[in-house]
Amino acid sequence: MTEILVLVEHVDGDVKKVTLELLTLARSLGEPAAVWAGPGYSEVAKGRLAEFGAEKVYVADSADIVDYVVAPKAELLASLVASRAPAAVLIASTAEGKEIAGRLAVKTDSGVITDAVGLGEGFVADQSIFGGGVNVHSRVSKGTPIVAVRPNSTAPVPSTGAAAEEKVDVALSDAARAAKVVERVKQEKGARPELTEAAIVVSGGRGVGSGENFAIIEKLADSLGAAVGASRAATDAGWYPHAFQVGQTGKTVSPQLYIAAGISGAIQHRAGMQTSKTIVVINKDPEAPIFEIADFGIVGDLNQVVPQLTEEIAKRK
């Protein structure tokens, strides 16, 4: 069977859930080969990739690959595309993942599809465009299909693979070393699941009123094992870090359950959460546009409703 390359997303040596999703998808279309870019490859990582069906793991663990912006990862993938002639390359459709996909497409003269929410026979991708208004099937017509798939598009299913390790040396070009990362600043997220990967997201907006009051959003999130998100109004006000912004210029999330408290539902916010399976809204204004996409909504003051909900959840556990 032909190989399908899956670029691994990892933090602190741990494989992210989206990679397990991509491996699951790749298995249905060919033979998954994981590509590990950057330092930190470990037995634990190998175990995870094997558990979800990676037959091979290409390991390129030089620090240079992550110390320069995007270009090195695209170069690594391009060299593998040239030498292994894979049937396709799958990448997570995150802001950086899309940039890697874009450079790779130029390098390999291949078509690229971003924000896929499904992938089928012949690498036909499902996309949901115009804020969820139109569903599209698209496919690559030239070169090796490069598909960026959104996190949470498919459920990861285990199935053992060999995960045979193969070291890859890439001699990075000067052009790939043009933009150097000189410092990394991490905004703490605590023990909560990562926003784009979480099954449940609880988001707060301007209606939360202050940074301190975000504690009620966090408590509700913790009672559900959820991630916390925020609207732009809340991140602009400095109530919550920008890394947690949901929307057009923040993260795109597609959880099983999205709870929006004190968020009006501007188009730019909806662009980042409209594909959530179930949407619950708490807002004191019955005219707020977010109610248009709510499966269940409460018209009320979040300062009352949210703590009561948190308490109820605790009671029923």
Next chain:
Amino acid sequence: MNIVVCVKQVPDTATERKLRSDDKTLDRDAADGVINELCEYAVEEALRLKEAHGGEVTVLTMGPDKATDTIRKALAMGADKAVHLVDPALHGSDALSTSYALAQTLKKIGFDLVILGSESTDARTGMLAAMLAERLGTPQLTLANKVEISGAGITVQRVTDYGFDKVEASLPAIVSVVEKINEPRYPSFKGIMAAKKKQVQTFGIADAEIDAAQVGVANAWSEVADFAVAPPRAAGTVVKDEGDGGVKTADYLASKKFI
């Protein structure tokens, strides 16, 4: 410093957006064209850098005739001049062709710094800046919420999954901006009047040495196989809080097995 801002006209997100049934490309006549929001932030950043370091700001747009409205808007904000890449051959270009056409044009007009929005509201590929950097062999300083220039050096804060990275490079460079970077100015009346007199140079594909076989819907690297308007979300239940809103929400969540 010679700054070029890539600006795109997009259908207004407040109106209904459609694909054409014939060639499955964006229906640009169905909705009003407006400047892509993030491109306003790109123009603003270019103007601020010019104000701090001197130089000239050129607007570059690839788009149909009616994209001149968008060019005027950027000129009214304060950009000095514009280049409009317009040619029937460009209709339906995908991200690869668009980046190729823009890269060819940028080579012709020259630049020290190119600024883009990090995403457009219609295509939403978020790939253009990275593709331009790849094609032009210039440093990619994308997803910036802060840009600083000193001499030939440039530093940006790049927004990441976990916070941000500080990234350094030397000019010339390609930058894309996120909306946290600034607050775009409104064009003043004076600005609007002045914009009418500013120079807009029109380029066809031959002027930019663009190979017709690399652009347009027929030569795209990817294609829409088919599309359908999504069924509307079923109307949900909305209830007024009577002091038991939290309990009712918990009931709903329990009915859906979330708790």
